Amino acid sequence: MSEAPSRAATPSTAVPPVAKKVPSPREHHGDVFVDQYEWLREKEDPEVVAHLKAENAYTEAVTAGQQPLRDAIFEEIKGRTQETDLSVPSRLGDWWYYSRTIEGQQYPVYCRVAASGAAGDVEAWTPPAVVPGEPVPGEAVLLDGNAEAAGKPFFALGGATVSRDGCLYAYSVDNAGNETFTLRIRDLRTGDHLPEVIENVFYGLEFSTDGGRLYYVVADESWRPYQIRVHVLGTPVEQDAVLYEERDVAQWTSIDLSGDRRWLLVSVGNSEYSETRYLDLDDAEARLELLLGRDERILHSAELFERDGATRVLLVHNRDAKGEAAVNSMVSTAPLAEFAKPLAEQRWTTVVAHDDAVKIEGAEVTASHLLVALRRDTIETVRFAPLAEALVAAEAGRAPSFAEPAFGEELYTAGAGVSDYRAPVARLSYTSFFTPPRVYDYVLATGELLLRKETPVLGGYDPQDYVAERAWATADDGTQVPLSVLRKASVRADGTNPALVYGYGSYEVSMDPAFAIPRLSLLDRGVVFVVAHTRGGGELGRRWYEAGKKLLKRNTFTDFVAATDWLAASGWADPTRIACMGGSAGGLLIGAALNLAPEKYAAAVAQVPFVDALTTILDPELPLSALEWEEWGNPIEDSAVYAYMKSYTPYENVRPAGYPAVAAVTSFNDTRVLYVEPAKWVQVLREATTSANPIVLKTEMDAGHGGASGRYEAWKDRAWDYAFIADALGARNLIS
Structure with a gap:
């Protein structure tokens, strides 16, 4: 079905960077862990930056032979994508809002046209006939992402909102990848920006009913959203009042509007309970009122x-x-x-x-x-x-x-x-x-x-060429774990196919069925793609989530290994040609699975991986750490949580074993999972592995948690990941 696996040998001139060792003791609950690579956390240290660049150079040298495959996958993604396209217009008030993409341009252009017709008339809610690539009479551009990104290393739109009368457009932009945004307001009647510029805002923007006030969210130094501020248009930003401030470091704060846009809703909470407050936007003198408090311990x-x-x-x-x-x-x-x-x-x-x-x-x-x-x-x-x-x-x-x-x-x-x-x-x-x-x-x-x-898919795509099926793996404790098994229809269960197991399994997030053009490039090379819906996700309800968090977290990892065992025995895969992949908390899953059973995998891609979880959660000053206590437990206060996390956190459990080819992919400006975690992990993996398989670190130096910005850069990133997998599995060539 596919050619035999053949890992490209590391070029003799490519030597992996070796970080110096600087012992840094960490002591909690009578346990002392000496971290030799904690110094890599010093982001401003030129030696750290030089080390990451050396890692990138090594990665480029080791994977240079994959460049033609990366190029091929990128072109396949590009060739299947209708580059000049637009979203379906969505009506709000007296306007239709939509976005355009244009061939050769990285970012969407956000637009609107006037609407007509009575609110209760179904015909009035028929979207206008907007055609990709053709001008629309009366079209107004709200924001051109390409113009905003010009000359910047990164661009992401954090949020946008329109005033009730449709005259003002507030939006926030990130040009670093750290998910901290600059807020500006445009007068859509003139096209000009208002003079005020608000720096360091978070997600969440809402106008008052009359458009005279703008509510926005601010994060603290640990990147925790904790304040709701009010800006009165035309006044100095320094005078913005604090509507609400959350002092509990384990709580996340956000804002939203009610459906009728009359009420501002302030939500505070974590994964186990929450609090809601409300403000009447029709009343300029109204106060923020408590609806349901956190003391009731009701998640709502x-x-x-x-x-x-x-x-x-x-x-x-x-x-x-x-x-x-x-x-x-x-x-x-x-x-x-x-x-x-x-x-x-x-x-x-x-x-x-x-x-x-x-x-x-x-x-x-x-x-x-x-x-x-x-x-x-x-x-x-x-x-x-x-x-x-x-x-x-x-x-x-x-x-x-x-x-x-x-x-x-x-x-x-x-x-x-x-x-x-x-x-x-x-x-x-x-x-x-x-x-x-x-x-x-x-x-x-x-x-x-x-x-x-x-959504059109070009290049002769036919959904009948592919198959998606449900299967079930049996976990160590007898639990049945759902799997989604994806393959090309021509692939047969003859025990020879390359395969990839993908997982996440945290925060009650479900890996729901969704179409992805890049994934077709793996399937077209005969790779069987299995999504493991492990405990810790939300696929089978709240109990499924609770069975994979805190002191039951190891279920997530053993479920993933059970999914791999099912695949190896199913006939759909050659047991020696199975890879694994996951990102963020899914990267923790990959690191833990590799420590449990490195021999079961031929390759692994860990994207922005949370592999030094215990160190991070022990420091409430680090981004999001305190917010994580409701997911993993609080190892600072609870010795049992500390011991349990120490038993599985990937960085501290690397052992002498034959690890597969590993690619850790991260971003220098990531605020959710800091680059230092995979940087440290790669060092200890290289020291411990008994195999000759390459272990590489790839760091996007101008990017955040989602990788580089721009759709073409995102396609290149995905092509890089998939080429690494396909090369390691011997699945470089397309199959019939």
Whole structure:
């Protein structure tokens, strides 16, 4: 099916950089760990920068033979992508908003055109016929990402929002990759920027109803969003007031608007409980009010909406007002006035009851309907119900009658939302592993699905050439772990194929079915691609997540190895030709799996890998560390957590063994997983490995957690990763 594996030998002139050893003791709970490479954390030290550049030079030399394969994969990605394209316009108020991409340009151009027609008229919500590459009468450019990026080493748009009257456009830009943004405001009537420039803002921007105030989020020195500030347009930025400040270092703060855009919602919380506050944007004198506090230890999200002349609250929550648990969450509603009472006295009405087999992922309301996102049998989908009928049924103790769109695939992902509260349609997105993203408008009154776009895939792509199937691996404790097995239809289960196992398994994040053009380049080379839905993710509900966090975290790693064992025994792969890949917390998964069973893998790519987790979480001054305590436990306070994390954190558990070819890929300006973690890890891997397989570190010097900016650079990054895998597996050539 594919040629025999043949790892390219390291050129004799290429010698891996050897970092000096500077002993740095770390002592906690009576345990002393001497870290020889902690000095690499000094980002401003010229010796550190020189070392990373030497690592890049070594990586380039070792992998030089993969350049033709990288070029081929890049051209395949490019050749399948319609480079001049646009998003489906989305209506908000009196305007249609969309983005364009143009062949040869890295970044989108954000645009709008005027809308017409009554808010309740379905025809008025039919997107205008905007054609890729053709001018649109009346089109206004809000922001040209290419112009913003000109002369900059990096560009990312952090957020953007438009004032209620459509006259002002606020947006934030990152030019370093560190996810810290510069905020500017453009007057769309003149095209000019307002004089104020606000530096060092975080994600989250919202205008007041009258457009005279702008609410934004600020992060502290450890990159934790902790303040909500208010800028009054036309006043000095230095006078911006602090609307809210969160002092608990283990809490994350964010803002959002209610669907009707009347209420500013401030959310504070972590992965186990949360708090919601609200502000009436129609009242310039209003104060921020507490809706549901963290002391109740209820993990929830809230939406405020108007009904029959009164304000109501829609809650998605994991514990009700009487203290009854709902681990997979449920949906309730209550008048806003109820939340002024003590919790035990509040009366919430159940709209969607708890179900052990169905995880409620979210809910929102429009002027006419209730939308509920849910996960069932690993698959995320959406249901709709008329809001008035749902509320009446709930008050009567009955379950509302929901409509759910039907799709013909076993493995897919569907979601929905509305851009405007008054819309008679919901915008529905659909994709699967081999169905390119589709955008529908779902007519709320009738259930009709109107296809607005399927992302084109060029180069003769035929989804029938590929197969996606569900399989199950048996974990060490007997747990059945779901797998998604992807392959080209021509591949046979003859035990000769190269294969890649991919995983994440943290933060209740699910690896949902989604189409990816770059992945086709691996499949077309005969690689069987397996997604391991390990515990710690959210694929099988909240309990699946809880079974892979804190003192049960090792389940994530052993599940991944079990997935590899299933693949090796399935007939779909040659056991000697299996690689693994994961990023961020998935990089921790890769590092842990390599320590557990290095002999099971021929190659590994760890993208921005969280491989020195214990060191990071022990220091609350480092970015996000304190926020991680609800995911991994607090090793500072708890000796059992410390010992447990020490037993699996990849950097501290590298052992003498025959490690496979390893590529650690990182970014110098990453604020989520610092470059120092893979830099240290690579050093100890090289010292410990008993094999001759190359272990390389590739650092993007002008990038952040998501890698280099720009779509072409992203394609090059993916081509690099996949070429490393394909080369190690002997899967360089396309198959029929």
